[in-house]
Amino acid sequence: MKQLFTPKMMYEYDSYFVNQLRIPSAILMENAAHSSANYIKKLLPFGSQILIVCGSGNNGGDGFAIARHLIEFYDIHCVWIGSKDTMSDATFKNFDILSKLELLNKFDLLIEYIENNKDLENLIIDTDCVIDSLLGIGGSEKLKGIVVPLLSKLNNLSALKIAIDSPSGLNSLNGNSDINAFKSDYTITMFAEKCGHYINDGPELTGKIKIASLGVPETGELLLSPIFRLEENNKLFSHFKNEIKNTSKFDFGRVVIIAGSEQYPGAGTLTANASIKSGAGFVHLISTEFNSNLLPEIIPHKIKLDKYIDNENELEGGLNSKITESSKTEIFELIEKSNLIVFGPGIGTKNDLSDIYEFLIEKNKDKIIIIDADGLRYIKAKSNLGHNVLLTPHIGEYSKLINQSIDKINENRIESVMKTAKKFKTNILLKGVGTLISNGKDLFINTSGNSALSTAGSGDVLSGILATNLSKIDIKKLLLYSALSTFIHGKTAEIYTKKFNSLTMTASDIIDYIKYVIPPNSD
Secondary structure (H helix, E strand, O other), rough: OOEEEOOHHHHHHHHHHHOOOOOOHHHHHHHHHHHHHHHHHHHOOOOOEEEEEEEOHHHHHHHHHHHHHHHOOEEEEEEEEOOHHHOOHHHHHHHHHHHHHHOOOOOOEEEEEEEHHHHHHHHHOOOEEEEEEOHHHHOOOOOOHHHHHHHHHHHHHHHHEEEOOOOEEOOOOOOOOOOOOOOOOEEEEOOOOOOOHHHHHHHHHHHHHEOOOOOOOOOOOOOOEEEEEEOOOOOHHHHHOOOOOOOOOOHEEEEEEOOOOOHHHHHHHHHHHHHHHHHOOEEEEEEEOOOOOOOOOEEEEEEEEEEEEEOOOOOOOEEEEEEEEHHHHHHHHHHHOOOOOEEEEOOOOOOOOHHOOOOOOOOOOOOOEEHHHHHHHHHHOOOOOOEEEEOOOHHHHHHHOOOOOHHHHHHHHHHHHHHHHHHOOOOOEEEOOOEEEOOOEEEEOOOOHHHHHHHOOOOHHHHHHHHHHHHOHHHHHHHHHHHHOOOOOOOOHHHHOOOOOOOOHHHHHHOHHHHOOOOOOOO
């Protein structure tokens, strides 16, 4: 696992380094610049032309210091904006040193100040690489002033693009960005990766991420981040290795899925098929209707319904349906024998399953319960769901769940998800670019996947993968294995798009590609 940091956390670390460890800011900046320059030298051949664009904040100070470390190897053109009056001591020192080196005329070094649009129009750029050191993690998605046309001009260049700490115009907390945000091929970030690099627009703008060292040794006194991402390495899939030879289907999880309806029969099929293909031992699908593509390994159970009209409490107007007592008894018995229950994909809004929902929440605290899609509508505002429950909404469903606009949520999705999980005393998996999984205390950001997952039924498949992996674990491991399941789901898209166009991927393709993500038993 890799820790991720918010800008606020990073400022707290800087304060700790300076005030507690007594490391001067200038030394931290120097170490960051030296580490960054080493990465850059690996990317560019000797003698290349480099344009370094600096602001007057500490991110600009990093840029000035980086320029100094590179002038013996490259032709450096340094452009800066802002004011000397607003520079910190460390930033000004690096700017001053670089200015003196320019006066020596011993290096291919040019420093140029840009104050207005006329200066920008007169700026001649002939470069192999652009390094953005304008704003860093202190910037937001709301750009203004000369930085807007400057970034627009830089983005139109065909040169290699490198951002220092974070691309200018990208919010390092929420991943939102300005339309003119710097589009990097590489981002060299200081000390640790930032949350905004992996959610919303972050993945499109950061490119490949490298971590620059601040030259600070790890100490036990340092605060730890509660936010993580999974690293793809040999340990990641170790729990999938079947080292027990004498096993049967009873050892690999009994999953009960309550999903699908006359209107959406495919949803239950996708969830159930994904579950069995992920390695579940038994999969029972309870539904009012079954799709013909349901795999023969799935055990179907058809719900019987009574039609009724309730003019005072209609779910969606018109004729509604309630499960018969005999079907309800059968469902309760299946649930009691199961390891895990999925409730909601494609059940629609015409069938009243409130009795099933209440039984799940109130009588099954010892089992993991996944509530998805239409099942989420049964959750009340003041629900105390329990830490055995996992909610898996997309952003629209989540917006309705907490009665807050999508725009407001996206201002700080991480904080919102952690607060909501804490409020409901449960686990939440908010789907999207950089899916978030939290129990209110810790949070994972998923970094796998691509746009191919934006296809109908993708979420149903994720529920099936989650069902299998969570059916085999202790409830205490729910958060970690939810993150791992989401990672698997995303990796299917990455593997698929190496061969085919992302537009052609379907939810059924995701299921077919699960076997290419989970490694074989043998090494």
